[in-house]
Amino acid sequence: LIDTPGHVDFAYEVSRSIAACEGALLIVDATQGIQAQTISNLYQAIGHDLTVIPILNKMDMPNAMPEEVEDQIIDLLGCKRSEIIRASGKTGLGVEDILTAIVETIPPPVGELDAPLQCLIFDSVFNSFRGIIAYFKVVNGQIKKGDLVKFYNTGKEYYADEVGVLRLGYVPRDVLKTGDVGYIISGIKTSKEVKVGDTITHVKRPCAKAIDGFEEVKPMVFAGVYPIDTEDYEDLRAAVEKLQLNDASLTFMPESSMALGFGFRCGFLGLLHMEIVQER
Numbered sequence: 001l002i003d004t005p006g007h008v009d010f011a012y013e014v015s016r017s018i019a020a021c022e023g024a025l026l027i028v029d030a031t032q033g034i035q036a037q038t039i040s041n042l043y044q045a046i047g048h049d050l051t052v053i054p055i056l057n058k059m060d061m062p063n064a065m066p067e068e069v070e071d072q073i074i075d076l077l078g079c080k081r082s083e084i085i086r087a088s089g090k091t092g093l094g095v096e097d098i099l100t101a102i103v104e105t106i107p108p109p110v111g112e113l114d115a116p117l118q119c120l121i122f123d124s125v126f127n128s129f130r131g132i133i134a135y136f137k138v139v140n141g142q143i144k145k146g147d148l149v150k151f152y153n154t155g156k157e158y159y160a161d162e163v164g165v166l167r168l169g170y171v172p173r174d175v176l177k178t179g180d181v182g183y184i185i186s187g188i189k190t191s192k193e194v195k196v197g198d199t200i201t202h203v204k205r206p207c208a209k210a211i212d213g214f215e216e217v218k219p220m221v222f223a224g225v226y227p228i229d230t231e232d233y234e235d236l237r238a239a240v241e242k243l244q245l246n247d248a249s250l251t252f253m254p255e256s257s258m259a260l261g262f263g264f265r266c267g268f269l270g271l272l273h274m275e276i277v278q279e280r
């Protein structure tokens with residue numbers, strides 16, 4: 001289960017998550033109705049053939065407008081009124097119904113177990129002890145602990161030191177099969193070696209072509225980021241590289257200024273994205 005922000009600045013997060021899933025919960029605020037970004041995210045989900053379950057959230061609020069918002073959802077999705085689940089995260093209303101709907105309506109993953117291995121990387125994180133951990137979905141084939149694998153776009157080869165699934169923590173497994181979503185630890189040291197949207201395959205029996213990844217994102221807002229103390233430039237570079245691992249929509253290039261010294265020109269998807277990166 002992947003939780004993504006609906007804000008337009010995080011459209012890239014949403015597209016990555018959609019590629020790793022079979023279904024989506026369309027959660028609409030009963031007090032505000034459908035927002036512009038709701039529609040764009042919904043079209044992305046439908047474009048990837050995801051099963052969409054409509055949910056009306058915040059039903060406990062006194063200013064909720066369930067009838068009007070349900071009409072909006074019906075106009076947008078073309079679903080029946082009975083298919084919309086009324087829920088509240090605060091009181092727990094409808095949670096059982098949502099879980100039942102996920103089990104009953106979202107289809108199992110499709111793929112071929114005997115085909116050459118194809119895994120889609122949808123995220124990566126940096127761990128100071130184990131290097132870079134890549135999260136992926138097995139689209140075809142199976143991957144075992146100790147396999148020699150290669151990352152399609154970078155062409156680099158690694159041994160799968162550990163593979164496993166994501167529960168509340170990392171749970172190691174000996175094998176991950178078609179449809180599984182998990183992680184791989186293979187001693188990758190630098191962030192440039194992992195690209196979100198890349199394909200993992202076996203070295204001995206590679207797949208014919210890479211999985212269609214994600215569209216390259218175009219930054220909309222640019223800002224110069226400089227360290228207060230010029231000696232911290234390398235620390236800032238390391239920090240920005242680690243941030244980019246988890247947030248591939250962040251772009252940066254070195255620049256220098258007569259007044260401020262050395263720093264980076266960073267590209268963001270919007271002002272909110274810029275503020276969040278600044279905080280992190």
